[in-house]
């Protein structure tokens with residue numbers, strides 16, 4: 001109808017123009033409307049996604065905030081700790097000896113193959129074989145530079161995956177001091193392993209969801225785990241590490257499908273509790289600890305082997321190095337015993353400590369048992385000039401690890417003490433650290449906790465031989481009495497020292513030079529399989545059970561004919577543990 005289309009007084013042309021403008025507005029409004037409809041749909045998607053997220057967050061609500069905090073601290077340590085020599089990868093690589101370089105190159109070739117595979121498309125991956133994780137045992141006598149090699153491999157992994165923001169390589173060891181030595185944390189701390197209680201190994205427990213998420217986030221980029229001083233890891237703890245890694249990386253492959261390097265010397269100290277790492281975990285143990293699984297020997301089923309043979313620690317004292325080799329293999333002949341007996345001193349140990357200290361470097365006193373260390377530390381503390389707040393003491397961080405990136409095992413000197421804090425100058429940290437009391441909660445078994453509040457320090461004029469494994473020392477006073485209770489213990493203590501002149505023995509009982517024939521057999525098995533170019537070791541018949549007792553000669557000229565000093569008093573408490 002023309003009247004409806006053309007208003008009064010309007011020409012047809014004017015009406016037409018007006019309709020075009022109206023029409024355009026309608027089209028625009030329609031478009032806007034459609035957009036709004038789309039937005040509404042999107043908003044619904046966003047709201048649904050948020051709701052799902054909230055559900056997930058509720059799912060992992062903090063079931064044990066204290067444990068989560070503890071795990072966060074541990075993960076921070078993993079990130080922060082570095083021995084900090086400041087060397088580049090190229091510098092480290094150039095310092096490796098031929099033996100170390102061979103193993104370094106083997107690891108590098110493997111990692112490059114892994115990267116090549118990771119960079120393949122899904123389709124290409126389907127057509128090629130995946131690169132199996134490297135599970136290798138790097139062995140070598142004490143001082144062949146295993147820890148030195150670890151530093152180079154750590155730097156290598158970091159540089160190969162330098163674009164990743166989280167940890168790509170973590171290092172751990174069974175004791176704090178050994179871990180500190182290689183810029184790592186303890187295996188218990190890293191993997192939150194069950195803690196032994198009352199001499200009993202605890203059963204495996206799964207990490208609650210929130211804590212699990214913290215660990216998983218921090219370790220999501222992990223390419224390699226290095227476990228140093230593996231001789232002290234028990235086969236049960238190895239199983240727990242494997243299980244923890246399976247849980248963390250949601251994989252049922254060995255060690256969650258990650259590369260693992262085991263480093264150490266199985267002729268050094270065995271685990272304080274439990275069976276050696278190469279032992280089978282029996283079906284009954286697994287049933288008792290885990291409620292399932294049949295007997296496993298993860299070690300035999302997984303590890304390949306290589307060995308370092310060039311001694312770097314005792315390289316300036318070849319005779320000492322050869323003597324140590326005999327002690328290590330359980331063939332301490334009369335010449336060895338005669339040489340060692342010349343290192344026995346008769347002066348009171350506190351006096352000897354001062355004499356050696358005046359010569360330049362204070363010795364570290366190595367005792368087989370915790371109580372012996374405690375007694376000696378007490379004596380040394382009582383002998384300090386009084387009153388004083390500045391004492392010459394070496395201290396160990398005990399069990400915490402979240403302060404200034406320190407871990408259990410760091411050695412330092414106390415500079416000042418107040419009621420609330422202790423100032424300590426740690427050996428590898430430039431500025432003195434203020435140490436405050438810490439409160440810790442330990443899960444000893446599922447839902448059973450122990451609380452401790454204390455300064456995380458203990459005196460360390462003396463440390464147990466277990467704690468010193470991994471160290472290199474200029475001087476040590478060593479107790480090789482009948483208190484030496486384990487195979488490899490005497491060898492570990494003696495081989496810490498760079499030269500024979502740095503060895504000072506409180507006494508020498510030839511029975512203390514024990515070795516484990518099972519460890520020798522395991523080295524022979526591995527050598528035969530992976531290093532047939534190396535000879536098989538002979539198995540000593542007595543494995544350290546020599547009957548002859550030795551009254552050592554004395555290195556103090558004025559006391560040439562005196563008898564050996566009796567070993568320091570030892571509390572014979574049945575509950576005392578060889579190492580804390």
Ligand SMILES: Nc1ncnc2c1ncn2[C@@H]1O[C@H](COP(=O)(O)OP(=O)(O)OP(=O)(O)O)[C@@H](O)[C@H]1O
Pocket residue numbers: 095096097100140141142143144145146147148149264265312313469470471472495
């Ligand atoms: N290639 C090298 N060049 C120079 N020094 C080295 C080299 N390798 C190792 N060292 C030095 O030799 C000493 C012993 O090395 P390291 O502690 O790594 O031996 P280890 O095999 O781990 O000993 P242990 O089994 O007793 O723990 C250290 O002081 C280390 O710095």
